[in-house]
Each structure stands twice: as C-alpha cells, then as structure tokens.
Amino acid sequence: MPQLFIHIGLHKTGTTFLQREVFPxxxxxxxxxxxxxxxxxxMREGERYLLSREGLSGVNxxxxxxxxxSIENLGRLFPQARVIISFRQHAGYIASSYNQYLQRGGSLSFPEYFEPVGGGGLLKIEDFMYRPKLEAVRRAFVHEPLVLLHSDIVSDLPLVLSLLESYVGGRAPSVDAIRNRRHNQSVSYYPAxxxxxxxxxxxxALNAEGRWPLYHWRLQRLGLDPRSICQALSRRLFTRPLLVASDLDGVDDLFAEDWAYIRDQAETWRSAVS
Known part of the structure; x- marks a missing residue:
C-alpha cells in the first residue's frame, strides 16, 4: 500500500519555508x-507521498x-498516515499568530485577542497549550508523530533534514540547494x-458584517487590499514591531511546563539521529 506522510503544522512554525523551499x-x-x-x-502502491497543509490541524x-x-477527523480518514507536527515557543507563536489574524481580516487588539490573566480574550491559555494537541495526534493515528521545533528549522536546518529523512525516507536536498528566503511578511505597529x-x-471571513469590499480578489491581485498595503508599509517605512517585550511579559512562564514537555518529545527524535 502507499505510504502517506502528513505535515499538519502548526501554523507559524516554519511551515511555509518547508512547503516552498524544502519539500519540492x-x-x-x-x-x-x-x-x-x-x-x-x-496514490500508487509502494510509493511515498507527503502532504503539507497546516490548516489540517485547524485554523490559526x-x-x-x-x-x-480537526486532528481526530483527519485520523479517522487516514489512521495509518505518519504525522509531522512542529511547535514554537509560546510567546513567539502567540505574537505571530496575532499578526496573521490581523492580516486575515481581524480587528481585535492584542489584549482582546489573548488576555491570559482575566481570560477575556478571544483565545484562552488552554487554546495555546501544545500537549493536548500532540496527545490528540497520538490517539488519532497508529504511528508515532515526528515532532519538530521551529528554532531548529531556523538555526539547525541540517538536523531538521536528517530528522525528516529518517522519518519520511527518500533523500533530503542539500542545504546548499535550499534558498533561505523570508516568507509571510509581518506587519509593524503603525500599519497594524x-x-x-x-x-x-x-x-x-472574520467580519461578515463589514461593508467595504476592500478584500475583493481584484484588489488582492493588484496588491491594493489592506493586508498587501500594510505589509508594504512595514517593509519600507515603519520598523517599530507590532508587539514589544512588555506585551508578552510572562507568557513563556505561563507555558513553561507545556514547552518543557514538547522539548522532551523533540529531543527523543534528535537523539535517534545523532
């Protein structure tokens, strides 16, 4: 039977880089x-197939x-698939998640998006816990998932290629063959x-009641939609980051135990290829 490998994200953990520069x-x-x-x-008998779509684990x-x-439903469809899942330390992940939320049409302020103390934000602490997602993958699929870290994708690509090669098979491209291009331009403070x-x-999609058709496909094709314009302004004129350290103060401490668990899972795979 064919072997299916599914890379399910998470979002903002180097997925676009892998999809555009490595997997092809x-x-x-x-x-x-x-x-x-x-x-x-x-899919043909005896061959390997890799599908990479971060949306398979839910929207950002x-x-x-x-x-x-979403993970459970995917497991019901492809229980024999081997899953690749990547994680990023929580403060950076939450900040990047909020940035993408704005670029997809969201209008909430950061405290309205995620407010850990009062719990009044759109997303709560439990929504950013990684362990329940990883445990859901283990329940839904027959095979053990490969756990990758965003920090390794950024700073130790040879290790990531070795991990993927040992899990997926085939032959990884050389590091020299991979272009180190930046993807998913963020927006800075004033454009945001x-x-x-x-x-x-x-x-x-995030504001069905909106009256202005500023995300019409014709404007998007011309780069004149709000997202494209604000990205261009962020590249050329405004450098102040959307969020600063004080906005994320204490976030990693909230998730310290959860992150330690994920690092332990990733270390198991690292040890296997070292």
Missing amino acids: LWKGVNYLAQDKLEYLTR WARSADRIR KALRYLNARSQS
Whole structure:
C-alpha cells in the first residue's frame, strides 16, 4: 500500500519555508503541493507521498477543542498516515499568530485577542497549550508523530533534514540547494493600527458584517487590499514591531511546563539521529 506522510503544522512554525523551499526538492517522495482530494486518490502502491497543509490541524486562531476535532477527523480518514507536527515557543507563536489574524481580516487588539490573566480574550491559555494537541495526534493515528521545533528549522536546518529523512525516507536536498528566503511578511505597529481600522469595516471571513469590499480578489491581485498595503508599509517605512517585550511579559512562564514537555518529545527524535 502507499505510504502517506502528513505535515499538519502548526501554523507559524516554519511551515511555509518547508512547503516552498524544502519539500519540492525531496527525492524519492511525491510531494502533494495541491490541496485537492483527487490527488490522494491517485496514490500508487509502494510509493511515498507527503502532504503539507497546516490548516489540517485547524485554523490559526481555532479554539483548542476545534483543533483537536480537526486532528481526530483527519485520523479517522487516514489512521495509518505518519504525522509531522512542529511547535514554537509560546510567546513567539502567540505574537505571530496575532499578526496573521490581523492580516486575515481581524480587528481585535492584542489584549482582546489573548488576555491570559482575566481570560477575556478571544483565545484562552488552554487554546495555546501544545500537549493536548500532540496527545490528540497520538490517539488519532497508529504511528508515532515526528515532532519538530521551529528554532531548529531556523538555526539547525541540517538536523531538521536528517530528522525528516529518517522519518519520511527518500533523500533530503542539500542545504546548499535550499534558498533561505523570508516568507509571510509581518506587519509593524503603525500599519497594524491602520489594518485593524480597515478590517473592522471591511467584509472578510472574520467580519461578515463589514461593508467595504476592500478584500475583493481584484484588489488582492493588484496588491491594493489592506493586508498587501500594510505589509508594504512595514517593509519600507515603519520598523517599530507590532508587539514589544512588555506585551508578552510572562507568557513563556505561563507555558513553561507545556514547552518543557514538547522539548522532551523533540529531543527523543534528535537523539535517534545523532
């Protein structure tokens, strides 16, 4: 039977880099870059296939129960698949998650998006806990998942390639063959303020009541939608970061035990290839 490997994210953990710069160069593995079900029906006996879609573990700002449901549903469809899942230390992950939320049409301030003390934000502490997601993967699939760290993808790519090669098979591309390009441009402080204002009035997936059609596909194609304009301003004019250290003060401490657990799981795989 064909072997299916599914890279399910998480979002903002180096997934786009792997999808664009690494997986297409992999030898001996069929990379399913298209997100069409029909490609899964064409898998051939005895061959390896890799599907990488971070949305398979839920949208970036999904509640924990919704993410776990997505994982469980995927496991029901492909219980024999081997899963690759990556994690990022919580403060950086939450900050990057909020940045993407704004770029997808969100208009909440950061405390409204995530407020750990009072619990009044859109997302709660439990929504950013990693261990329940990893345990859900273990329950849903027959095989043990490969756990990667975003920090290794950024700073120790040879290790990540070795881990993937030992898990997926085939032959990894050389580091020299991989372009080190930046993906997913973030928005900085002042463009983000403008983006929140425009998003609150624009129709999008996160604001069905919006009246302004600023995310129309024609504007997006021309780079004239709010997201594209604010990204361009962030690259060229405004450098103040969207969030500073005080905005994330104590966040990693809140998740220290959860992160220690994830690091231990990743270390198990590191030890296996060292």
